Amino acid sequence: MISFETFYRNEYRAMLGMARALAPDTTVAEDLVQEAFITTHRRWDQVSQYDSPRAWVRRVLINRATSLRRRLASELRALARVGPADATPPDLSVETSEVWSEVHRLSRRQQQAIVLHYVGQLSMVEIADVMGCSQGAVKSHLHSARESLRTSPAAWDEELL
Amino acid sequence: MNKLEQRLNAAAEETRKLARRRPVTKFDERAQTRHRGALILAAAFAVVILMFGLLPLLMSEPTGSTGSEVGTPSTPMTTPTTVATTLGTAPEIECSAQGVPLPEEAEALPAAVATTREAIITAAAACGLTALESLAGDMLTTSLGGGGVENLRSWENQGEHPLATLLHLFDMTYATVELEDGGTIYVWPAAATYESWSEVTEEEIDELSRIHSEGELDQIAGYGSYIGWRTGIDQDGNWLYLTAFD
Numbered sequence: 001m002i003s004f005e006t007f008y009r010n011e012y013r014a015m016l017g018m019a020r021a022l023a024p025d026t027t028v029a030e031d032l033v034q035e036a037f038i039t040t041h042r043r044w045d046q047v048s049q050y051d052s053p054r055a056w057v058r059r060v061l062i063n064r065a066t067s068l069r070r071r072l073a074s075e076l077r078a079l080a081r082v083g084p085a086d087a088t089p090p091d092l093s094v095e096t097s098e099v100w101s102e103v104h105r106l107s108r109r110q111q112q113a114i115v116l117h118y119v120g121q122l123s124m125v126e127i128a129d130v131m132g133c134s135q136g137a138v139k140s141h142l143h144s145a146r147e148s149l150r151t152s153p154a155a156w157d158e159e160l161l
Numbered sequence: 162m163n164k165l166e167q168r169l170n171a172a173a174e175e176t177r178k179l180a181r182r183r184p185v186t187k188f189d190e191r192a193q194t195r196h197r198g199a200l201i202l203a204a205a206f207a208v209v210i211l212m213f214g215l216l217p218l219l220m221s222e223p224t225g226s227t228g229s230e231v232g233t234p235s236t237p238m239t240t241p242t243t244v245a246t247t248l249g250t251a252p253e254i255e256c257s258a259q260g261v262p263l264p265e266e267a268e269a270l271p272a273a274v275a276t277t278r279e280a281i282i283t284a285a286a287a288c289g290l291t292a293l294e295s296l297a298g299d300m301l302t303t304s305l306g307g308g309g310v311e312n313l314r315s316w317e318n319q320g321e322h323p324l325a326t327l328l329h330l331f332d333m334t335y336a337t338v339e340l341e342d343g344g345t346i347y348v349w350p351a352a353a354t355y356e357s358w359s360e361v362t363e364e365e366i367d368e369l370s371r372i373h374s375e376g377e378l379d380q381i382a383g384y385g386s387y388i389g390w391r392t393g394i395d396q397d398g399n400w401l402y403l404t405a406f407d
Binding site: 005008009012013014016017020021026030033034035037041066091092093095096099100105107108114118119121146149150 | 176
């Protein structure tokens, strides 16, 4: 059985990439990854016996990430009413940030499918395992997500030209 | 490869590179910080419990009773669930449900469902996560990522408001979902059972605005059907789920 420490080291950066795509900044992404691993650590005896502990920890991550952003959005709205916050230096290019902003406007399941597919580079089988749905449902989420992104007015204008 | 695929792939590649550049945060340090915090909270909670438990004994007048009677409960023993869900019990923690008006009685619910609903309301209003845990048993799902009431505890700590949400949900109109096996699930809010967001009435949208921001409701409307906070109890009174956006 793999030790938790090895599992953590092996998976951390892949998890961080997916978290970063779903989170508003890297600090929040790192917190999300830690939260997911803390949950995993508490249940490691059980999780380590699963066929795919990787899928389990990814599932925890993506669910937390998409839940957390709802709360952060509320906080940001509240902050906006108070005044501008200190800007932190961007760690992603404007173009990439725009891409993730557009993705964040998709439904929760569509966001998850997009991030697991493009950032996580998981197969359809793996994504279905992480999302707890059928491969057909994954394909449907990805298809709907792409359709929404294509018709989104903000980021994909060039697509229509 | 079309433009959309190119942009998604480029964004994903840049994001993966960023992640690869970041140092792997030491797990133990941060986890233990949180555990230390939890231990301190637990210790403080234990002190409060001890104080509440011992104060009446210390304050009471001697009655001349024999030693063997000291500590004998003055009321019949009850199950932990009953104790923890009694209104007026000191809250386990500060929680979002404090100050939220209690839902009114729901009409036409089967007794088992009504009893569970009342027990959940009572426990949530008292911030009684332990009581909710007893009520949930192994049946409750709060996230596809796994977990039951422990998620509610975590979300409360993170500043989300699951316990307040529970009270608001049970104050909304419910609907039933008939299962193929003949069972019935009682679902709050009713909007969660509609095929399309277009079926949600203005009055229901007003109700939902208690638990969702305008932006979230727009997002939900864009999705096409209600996927926000919802909870369900089966006909036997089993509390099945409290979830959102899954």
